[in-house]
Amino acid sequence: MGSFRVMAAVALLAAAVVLVGCGGSGSDEGEGALRVGMVTDAGTIDDRSFNQGTWEGIVRATDEFNLTRRYLMPSGTTEADYIREITNLRDAGFPLIITPGFKFETAVYQMQARYPEVNFVLIDGVPNNGVFGDGRSEKVAPNTVSIFFAEHEAGFLAAVASAVEIGEGAFGFIGGMEIPPVQRFNWGFQQGIAYANEHLGTSISLNPRDVLYQGSFDNVAAGQQIAAQMFDRGIDAIFCAAGGVGVGAINEAKARAADGAWIIGVDSDQYEQGVYADGKSVILTSAMKGVDVAAYDMIAAQLEGTFPGGETLMFDAASNGVGIPEVNPNLSERTEENVAQVLARIQSGEIVVSAQQGDLIR
Structure with a gap:
């Protein structure tokens, strides 16, 4: 090679x-x-x-x-x-x-x-x-x-941003196919939640049953169904690294926007895709590549x-090849300041995000 x-x-x-x-x-x-x-x-x-x-x-x-x-x-x-x-x-x-x-x-x-x-x-x-x-x-x-x-770093930063913004609650993860790039998003996301809970005063839970892979990148209906089940179980925000499956989850979150359902986007800034009314979006932030x-x-x-x-x-x-969007309408200034500090620590090597599963969920 x-x-x-x-x-x-x-x-x-x-x-x-x-x-x-x-x-x-x-x-x-x-x-x-x-x-x-x-x-x-x-x-x-x-x-x-x-x-x-x-x-x-x-x-x-x-x-x-x-x-x-x-x-x-x-x-x-x-x-x-x-x-x-x-x-x-x-x-x-x-x-x-x-x-x-x-x-x-x-x-x-x-x-x-x-x-x-x-x-x-x-x-x-x-x-x-x-x-x-x-x-x-x-x-x-x-x-x-x-x-x-480095999807694990993008997932980490998106988790920190989401955890700080939500403060206390439960998160979920929907992956498409269980392949290395999607796994790294998942593993980085889990590490970011743990970091925020330990260092930034958040209290976010992640139950193993709410970490899953649908098995494809184009089954919109399945994505919506899985998201509905998670939201019914009280999940506050779902990180979707799943292509079209994630589109289904976004659609479900839009239907539940009044209840405070959130989606964390992937690959690109998915804010516009999550818009449901008056410019408001169910996309809390996105883990961007x-x-x-x-x-x-x-x-x-x-x-x-x-x-x-x-x-x-x-x-x-x-x-600067991965991160979250420069503009995040659903994140507070305090949240963005925290993310900027964490990003600087990753860039300096003070924080090292693992690209391996280790003892993480799935």
Whole structure:
């Protein structure tokens, strides 16, 4: 595998979402020489999560540098579906293809060898042959960069913010698939609750029955049902790291907004998705990953001739690659001051958030 380094990221910026085309793809925008392509993961381009965050970074870069962009939305989520759309982009003359999510790992593993003239950006995954145990092969080729995020630090900060704001109550966690990035969100969240209880005077409980994984990222109905059950048990706020499953939980929280139901968003700032009346939102805060920053930075590197092929990059709190939104309408000034202090301690190394389960719940 390529070398591992921490990449300095620019501050998180909210890019206007420019959706193009209809059906399964977006039509070309811009007239620049570099053509930037993206294949979406499960969900739509405007999923208020991973796909949208990645696309926002592409939109910002291609607008700023006057480049051509296009996204393709596969008809399914199998390796063959992803390979088909990657091939379509390559055949259409796109030399830079960005793929958001671990489900692209095996497709990129094959495509990076088949199309050495194309540069690939794999977010949240490492190219591999799909074999576990003996016979497994992982390779970040010279024309590929693999990008990861310190989700445990993002989850920690979101937990601290939510715990300080709520003060006393019960939290829950809904994950999508039980995969490393989602697990790290969960484990960091649990550590953040414990830290706030011990150091910041909060009293937040987390029952093992309220920490679960639904098993997918697109079952909206299941997310709403699980959230309803948690709220019925007296949960005050649910952290959802679950894509479309989280959308269902947000919908349920909106229906219970009058009762004080809260959701903690994930990946991007989900405040707008939680709006239910008069600009008010059920999103307390969000555990953000700078997927937009990652996409933007890789496009800029391609233009500058410094594309970090063969490398695995980590975006973390120290590089401002993860955190909570700069603007949190539902958080008090006191809460934000506490979070800023905790963030500084993480960045300095005074607080170390573990990326391992240890003795945590699930």
